[in-house]
Each structure stands twice: as C-alpha cells, then as structure tokens.
Amino acid sequence: MRAAVYRRFGPPHVVQVADVALPPVGPGEVLIEARASTVSSADRRARSRDVPPGLWIPSALTLGVLRPRRPVLGMDVAGVVAAVGSDVTRFAPGDEVVAMLGSRFGGHAEYVVVPESGAVTTKPSTMGFEDAVTLVFGGITARGYLGQVDVHPGTTVLVNGAAGAVGTAVVQLARYAGAHVTAVCSVRNIDMVTALGADRVIDYASADFLAEKAAYDVVVDCVGNASFPRSRHLLAPGGALLLVVSDLRGVLSAGWYTRRSGHPVITTPGPWRVEDLAHLVALAESGDYRPVHDRTFDLSDVAAAHRHVDAGKRANVILRISDGGPRRHDHAEPASAALRAASGSHPERLNR
Structure with a gap:
C-alpha cells in the first residue's frame, strides 16, 4: 500500500x-x-x-x-x-x-x-x-476535556485558540450545552468562530485576554500560554482550567494546584x-x-x-x-x- x-x-x-x-x-x-x-x-x-x-x-x-x-x-x-x-x-x-x-x-x-x-x-x-x-481528532479531544467538568446552560467558557481543530470543537460542544462562549483567536478567524457559536470574540493581536476582568466557569487553553498561575484570576469560584497544551511543569503541578486552590486543573482528555x-x-x-x-x-x-x-x-x-x-x-x-x-x-x- x-x-x-x-x-x-x-x-x-x-x-x-x-x-x-x-x-x-x-x-x-x-x-x-x-x-x-x-x-x-x-x-x-x-x-x-x-x-x-x-x-x-x-x-x-x-x-x-x-x-x-x-x-x-x-x-x-x-x-x-x-x-x-x-x-x-x-x-x-x-x-x-x-x-x-x-x-x-x-x-x-x-x-x-x-x-x-x-x-x-x-x-x-x-x-x-x-x-x-x-x-475525530479535534472533536474527541474536546469532548474528553469538557466531559470532566460541568457545562450547562449559563456556564461561561473561554476558549484560547478557538480557531484550531480542538478549539473549533470546544466552541461547538460548549455552545450545544448552552454555555456562553468567549473565543480568543486572530481577526481573520472571527467570522468563523462566531458562526460556530461563539458569543464574544477577543482578537489576541489587539487585546490580551489574560488582562480580562471577567471570571469564567471554564477556561480552555489550546495554545499553551495560559498556565494556572497566569490565568487563575480568570476563574470563577470553583472554575476549571483545561490545559489542552501544557509543558511538563504544568502537567506535574496540576494536581497540587487543584488541591490547594479548589480549581480543577485538567491536563488530559482521558482515554479515547x-x-x-x-x-x-x-x-x-x-x-x-x-x-x-x-x-x-x-x-x-x-x-x-x-x-x-x-x-x-x-x-x-x-x-x-x-x-x-x-x-x-x-x-x-x-x-x-x-x-x-x-x-x-x-x-x-x-x-x-
């Protein structure tokens, strides 16, 4: 073959x-x-x-x-x-x-x-x-991560890297669950992620989403630049951080941050x-x-x-x-x- x-x-x-x-x-x-x-x-x-x-x-x-x-x-x-x-x-x-x-x-x-x-x-x-x-790749990965947290009507979700294979899947699955979705992507992808269900879009080239004053129930990082120390202030009480992309430090510290902060930090989608x-x-x-x-x-x-x-x-x-x-x-x-x-x-x- x-x-x-x-x-x-x-x-x-x-x-x-x-x-x-x-x-x-x-x-x-x-x-x-x-x-x-x-x-x-x-x-x-x-x-x-x-x-x-x-x-x-x-x-x-x-x-x-x-x-x-x-x-x-x-x-x-x-x-x-x-x-x-x-x-x-x-x-x-x-x-x-x-x-x-x-x-x-x-x-x-x-x-x-x-x-x-x-x-x-x-x-x-x-x-x-x-x-x-x-x-398949983006969808089952997104589903694996989102399945570990409670996403329901009214849940606020921020998706960093919303235009990628996993990000576009997260936007659609979160929207289907009734969540209010904020997407972070480049300006050329705003129309695409909006059409997929994002309620609000942040162009990362013109605004730093990490400077946001809003608090989210779920933050999904598909890029690798929103570690727990950098994004903790974006999490509502009990809010979860889903690290689709993370370095070794982020992976090893996830359990410790979860126990000490009360914010679930998840670094794996689990089994396929x-x-x-x-x-x-x-x-x-x-x-x-x-x-x-x-x-x-x-x-x-x-x-x-x-x-x-x-x-x-x-x-x-x-x-x-x-x-x-x-x-x-x-x-x-x-x-x-x-x-x-x-x-x-x-x-x-x-x-x-």
Whole structure:
C-alpha cells in the first residue's frame, strides 16, 4: 500500500510517500480502507519533535529517540471497512466508519488497522469522508476535556485558540450545552468562530485576554500560554482550567494546584472512548456539529500539507487518501492476499 512515511525527525520534506506492507489484522481488529485523515498539530509535533518544554524525554517513549518509532503519522481516519478479524462482531466489510488512532498513528496510509474495542464507530450518514474525519481528532479531544467538568446552560467558557481543530470543537460542544462562549483567536478567524457559536470574540493581536476582568466557569487553553498561575484570576469560584497544551511543569503541578486552590486543573482528555465519538456523530447527523475545513491535500502532496500546518493552520487540514476509485494494479495482488489473511476462515467477510 501507499503511505506517507518519515524515517527521521525534521522539517516537512522528511515525509514522503512510499510503498509499505499492509498491516496484519488480528482476530479482534478491523482493517479500514482509508479515504481521509487530517494533518494535525500532533502530527506536526511528532514529525518535528517540537514538544513543550520538559516533555522531550516522555515524548521519546512514544515517538522514538533516534528515529520515529511509528513512521506513518495520522491520528484519525475515515474510510470503509475492508476486512474484519474472526472475533469482530460490531463491523462488517463495507461499513463506513471513523476512528481515533491516537498515539498509534497510522492514518496517513491506504489501509489502517484498529481494534474493534477502540474509538471507532459508524461515520455520519449525512457527511462524506472528508467532512466526517473533521469530527475525530479535534472533536474527541474536546469532548474528553469538557466531559470532566460541568457545562450547562449559563456556564461561561473561554476558549484560547478557538480557531484550531480542538478549539473549533470546544466552541461547538460548549455552545450545544448552552454555555456562553468567549473565543480568543486572530481577526481573520472571527467570522468563523462566531458562526460556530461563539458569543464574544477577543482578537489576541489587539487585546490580551489574560488582562480580562471577567471570571469564567471554564477556561480552555489550546495554545499553551495560559498556565494556572497566569490565568487563575480568570476563574470563577470553583472554575476549571483545561490545559489542552501544557509543558511538563504544568502537567506535574496540576494536581497540587487543584488541591490547594479548589480549581480543577485538567491536563488530559482521558482515554479515547467510542461513546464520545458516537456522540459527535449523532450531533453531526442532527446538524448540531459542523465540519470545519482549512485546506485539503492529496496524499501525494503530504509534505505540502505539513508545510501548511507549520505556517499556521486553522481548524482541520484534510489529507485525501483515496477517492474510492480503482487501486493501482501493482497493489492489487498484495491487498487481496492481506484481506484473505485478515479474514482467515471467514471468506464471507471479505469486501471483494
């Protein structure tokens, strides 16, 4: 299969399209023929090893030390089930699905394997693959953070970095819950975040949101410049700080600040849950969650997609893996062999 591969850390050009082996499929796993993924800020950080201060050593456990441990990036995928393992009961070949891969990566390839027990569910019937994949990385991350605090009608929420993949998802989910949302972004993104549900927008270039006199029930920092000491004064009594981006000091001190101040400081979205992804799909099908695109790139232009992300993207940068058309002839036989191996004694599960 074709995949976007990087064999060393560095600038965008280290990512190149190459032929790689199809992934093996275990009894409890699902093989997805990918149609779309995103090039996220997490992919950029992994590729360049540009991680927050203090997190170089912890990140090396996931990303690798001298060279990438997982040479195919991509934390999310939308596609069609090509084959299932013998123990799989939730999916069948031909199902259209979305999945969060997380630190397993692998979404920037023509095929990807996910465990049936993971965050994988049927994609919205109202969306194509490129729209559907925008729900995954930003949406499930936002849902994971917001699910740890009480957001209800009248809750005041400030979102720093509201124009990113996670930020646009936070704005929409908070607005759906009835919150009053203040968004922090650049002037060029004001119309976008307002259309997504922000009640008020602060242009960070002309006003410092940290100088605000207002107090918020929830502050969500998707940028990494609103640590607890810098933003504590923005929190209402019992208000929570959700640090989507944080350095090592912020991560290690979160528990101490929570206990001493009475303000929950949360630095992780928790495990990726299929329930959260299914909730996003339901919202999308009802029209309560909108896909937000920046630009779309073909797999062959993956380095250009990374350059665009490096330059400062907004919302979701889509990587079109396939349009669902015929495969190249030189990959037909290996793919067929892999599907036969994946299905084992269950040839009726092949998507021929």
